Amino acid sequence: MKQRSVIITQHAKLSYSANSMVVQTMMDINYVPIDDIYLIIVQTTRAVLTTELINQISQHQIKLVFTDSSGQPICETVNYYSNNQTxxxxTSQVNWDTGQKETLWTQLVKTKIQNQITNLKTHDLEYKDLNKQLDAVKSNDSTNREAVVARSYFVRLFGETFVRKQETPINAALNYGYSIILAEINRNIVANGYTPTIGIHHHREDNHFNFGSDLIEPFRPIIDDWISNQKFYEFTSDIKFGLVRLLSAEVRYQGRSMYLNNAVTQYVMDCVKFLNGKKEMTTIELELIGYEV
Structure with a gap:
């Protein structure tokens, strides 16, 4: 499987030659085999990409993410068609059974809350009352236990003064980390022949990634945990690199140990198989094993 993510942080020309992405900077020239790459993040507004490279990126199902002047992901490439899209x-995605969609969403919420509880427990923070909220999750999370847990979870993990929507380094890091995982999920949705736009729970008209926004939920606590273990007062390049490296973190998915990016690939395949009635999915197990602090 593809194992390399590439981050461009300085003035550079990116082109394609000899089945490689060519990265030319003021200092040197580097060649990265195109078949090894699954993610490219252009973290500067001073990079130039050739159209042939973009064409090859598309053909090889590589996710390309651009950031704005503050370093926050602002857009990503989504292929019109994948090799598997028909x-x-x-049609099957549009006609997915409502019961299947509600069942999957219920499992996604339960796994997310379970992982949030695990984070609090790991940090010796109060968590036992949230077990009651987990047990209270109903079909399709009709009573919105996800939001109830979130209100308690973030202030316990990041401190009583923490407000999720404030412009702070922690929130900037959370948004960045979520965007990286979302991009990887969207890449796999398209690679499986589906569109990220049509979700099972999220249905916003202005969200081109509703399905990705559904599937990301169990992965968010992994980002939360990594950030809560860092000591930083500015959203620096080191924090950004660390968040991208999380894609190589070791996780246990459905009882198997694997890298996080490989778990995303398997997870997306499992979810669409379940929605198509081709796979049972009574629970979703996603557990972080370890990463570089």
């Missing part, structure tokens, strides 16, 4: 795949 009318029948998109």
């Amino acid at each position: 009318v029948s795949t998109l």
